[in-house]
Amino acid sequence: MNDLRINESLTNIDFVKKTMDQISKDFNRCGWEIEFELNTLIPINEDLTNQIASQLIRLSATELQQFIYTVDLQENKFHRAVTMNDDLKSLAGEILKREALKVFIRSNFSE
Numbered sequence: 001m002n003d004l005r006i007n008e009s010l011t012n013i014d015f016v017k018k019t020m021d022q023i024s025k026d027f028n029r030c031g032w033e034i035e036f037e038l039n040t041l042i043p044i045n046e047d048l049t050n051q052i053a054s055q056l057i058r059l060s061a062t063e064l065q066q067f068i069y070t071v072d073l074q075e076n077k078f079h080r081a082v083t084m085n086d087d088l089k090s091l092a093g094e095i096l097k098r099e100a101l102k103v104f105i106r107s108n109f110s111e
Helices: 003-009 013-029 044-056 061-071 075-082 089-109
Strands: none
Touching (some): 003 089, 013 061, 044 089, 061 089
């Protein structure tokens, strides 16, 4: 699934809610109670990316590694994102894409 398909899917509010639930579920698996709220004043991608980044910045290095493992983000995407000097926004964007992909696959290919 390419970035364009993800962006298109993230305009569907039901898909967005399922993606937010998936992100919360993966944070919860690591022991952190996180809930997301949509701000309709800014684009959904930007809003969710900012919310994810604000949670990531609170994690220790070990906790971050555990979360990345839970999300199942590719190692090369993780390394590329953390080398960016943008307060973890690149990493948060990659996490959002990965979580949206999980929802897309589950929605379209589950029995």
